[in-house]
Amino acid sequence: MTARDTLSAQYKKFVIPTYAPTLALVKGRGARVWDADGKAYLDFAAGIAVQNVGHCHPKVVAAIQEQAARLVHVSNLYYNEKQSVLAAKLSALAGGGKCFFCNSGAEANEALIKLARLWGNPQGKSGIVTMVNSFHGRTLASLAATGQTKYQQGFEPLPEGFSYAEYNNLDSVRAAINDKTAAILVEAVQGEGGVVPATDEFLKGLRALCTEKNILLLFDEVQCGMGRTGTWFGFQNAGVTPDAFSLAKALGSGIPIGAIVASPLLADVFQPGKHASTFGGQPLACAAALATIAVIEEEKLTERAAQSGARLMDGLRAMAPRYSHITEVRGRGLMIGVLLDVPVKPLIQSLAEKGMIVLPAGETVLRLVPPLNIKPAEIDEALDMINEALAELHGIELPDDADA
Numbered sequence: 548m549t550a551r552d553t554l555s556a557q558y559k560k561f562v563i564p565t566y567a568p569t570l571a572l573v574k575g576r577g578a579r580v581w582d583a584d585g586k587a588y589l590d591f592a593a594g595i596a597v598q599n600v601g602h603c604h605p606k607v608v609a610a611i612q613e614q615a616a617r618l619v620h621v622s623n624l625y626y627n628e629k630q631s632v633l634a635a636k637l638s639a640l641a642g643g644g645k646c647f648f649c650n651s652g653a654e655a656n657e658a659l660i661k662l663a664r665l666w667g668n669p670q671g672k673s674g675i676v677t678m679v680n681s682f683h684g685r686t687l688a689s690l691a692a693t694g695q696t697k698y699q700q701g702f703e704p705l706p707e708g709f710s711y712a713e714y715n716n717l718d719s720v721r722a723a724i725n726d727k728t729a730a731i732l733v734e735a736v737q738g739e740g741g742v743v744p745a746t747d748e749f750l751k752g753l754r755a756l757c758t759e760k761n762i763l764l765l766f767d768e769v770q771c772g773m774g775r776t777g778t779w780f781g782f783q784n785a786g787v788t789p790d791a792f793s794l795a796k797a798l799g800s801g802i803p804i805g806a807i808v809a810s811p812l813l814a815d816v817f818q819p820g821k822h823a824s825t826f827g828g829q830p831l832a833c834a835a836a837l838a839t840i841a842v843i844e845e846e847k848l849t850e851r852a853a854q855s856g857a858r859l860m861d862g863l864r865a866m867a868p869r870y871s872h873i874t875e876v877r878g879r880g881l882m883i884g885v886l887l888d889v890p891v892k893p894l895i896q897s898l899a900e901k902g903m904i905v906l907p908a909g910e911t912v913l914r915l916v917p918p919l920n921i922k923p924a925e926i927d928e929a930l931d932m933i934n935e936a937l938a939e940l941h942g943i944e945l946p947d948d949a950d951a
């Protein structure tokens with residue numbers, strides 16, 4: 548029995564099987580992780596777009612260790628310096644506004660939804676329009692906001708007030724809104740929905756529509772935020788300003804933290820007692836987030852995401868014509884999807900055998916979201932492994948010097 552088999556047996560007995568894990572990972576450094584049996588992998592999953600500064604970045608580790616030894620948690624009944632410094636930092640990056648802190652992406656979206664209703668209800672508006680194929684989380688309200696029935700089935704009744712429009716289709720959004728619509732919630736790049744970037748025209752059109760109709764424009768930046776698409780937040784690519792947006796995943800480099808940033812219009816809608824979180828914004832998580840932001844700035848990771856994303860995308864687009872099962876390569880920065888016309892699972896298994904971890908996005912999309920400080924040589928190494936795995940999938944024999 549390998550170490551993985553032992554772990555797998557114990558999981559089967561005691562862990563509720565909401566997931567079906569394959570590898571047993573025990574150590575990470577930068578863009579590499581190691582399994583319990585000592586095998587190394589290039590990590591293009593990055594904890595599902597969480598490790599934007601790489602695994603165990605020394606500056607993040609030091610900040611966590613220092614804060615853990617000083618003060619981990621006190622509750623929001625008391626001022627906490629780390630939280631106020633983090634809020635000021637996020638406000639500056641967003642171009643203004645105030646923050647609320649929680650522990651996850653779903654919770655951050657719940658806060659956006661509650662904020663929109665609290666703002667809208669006095670005007671008779673409570674409806675939220677979201678996009679088909681969106682993903683906003685697994686709590687009941689964020690699940691209702693998620694425009695994919697496969698996640699919702701069996702959990703009815705879902706909270707009311709949600710309707711869905713087609714992504715990148717302004718006419719569809721126009722048709723979905725009415726005088727009861729309080730907000731539109733959208734991802735700048737759909738993640739779980741297949742790595743689909745919004746067009747700049749769509750986002751600009753949404754902004755104009757929302758302003759015209761007095762509707763809030765909310766962005767879910769949980770996956771595409773924190774530098775991943777080449778800007779701090781995905782909406783900045785289109786030059787639009789949201790009324791509020793959510794963050795989580797990469798914000799704390801893996802220490803659970805979620806946040807919303809609300810523009811001045813919404814910054815004081817929540818008043819004491821209207822919303823809360825016991826752990827939200829605790830010193831430990833905020834210290835991890837502050838160190839993460841500092842690393843993104845010091846290592847210029849927004850720029851590097853744009854450059855490295857172009858290198859990866861160019862490499863994939865160059866190999867695509869050789870492989871008939873690739874129908875599209877798309878994405879923004881280091882959030883890239885390879886659309887296949889066959890299930891992606893065998894390709895993922897084959898890449899794991901070769902020493903590379905990747906993610907699916909739905910049944911047929913290979914999702915690549917490596918750390919933003921991934922090195923050019925590591926991207927080339929990954930491209931070689933993807934090339935080999937695709938050749939195998941297509942039954943093509945590569946010449947021996949294929950990866951030379």
Ligand SMILES: *Cc1c(COP(=O)(O)O)cnc(C)c1O
Binds near residue numbers: 650653656682734
């Ligand atoms: C992952 C994700 C969420 C949910 O975040 P959790 O931390 O798992 O609750 C919400 N929205 C988007 C876009 C995500 O990618």
